[in-house]
Amino acid sequence: MRKADLVNQISEKTGIPKVDVLVTLETMFKEVKDTLAGGENIYIRGFGSFITKKRAAKIGRNIKKNIAVHIPEHYIPAFKPAKEFVAEVKKLKEPKPDEGPGDDGV
Incomplete structure (x- = not known):
């Protein structure tokens, strides 16, 4: 949708x-x-919470240049569904296929 x-x-x-x-x-x-x-953060009772999660600093790799890259700590947005939300989705027997743009059904 x-x-x-x-x-x-x-x-x-x-x-x-x-x-x-x-x-x-x-x-x-x-x-x-x-x-x-x-x-x-935003808390919506019966629906869920929009929260920010802290990602710790880490060392990543640029495989094209074969060098180590420092990735600083940062925050990312996340959604945590409420128990009622999760229970409602669990009742679903089979998910409908996603018909987004560029989806050629393969």
Whole structure:
């Protein structure tokens, strides 16, 4: 499912115009990004948590040049689903195939 599909479904189910749903979703995404970039986590009861995880500093390798590269510690965004969310997904018997762009069904 793409963002446009999500906007269409929400609009159909709620009766809210697609433009308003799109603006609301874009605002939500921006707030999630800004909040995580500010070092705060977001907790949504029954859905899950948007959190930042700290990755420790490490030594990586550039295999093309055969040299060691220092990778400093950094933070990455992550999502931790709530127990109710996980339980709902576990009820699913077989996942639907993802029909994203560039997917030729191979």
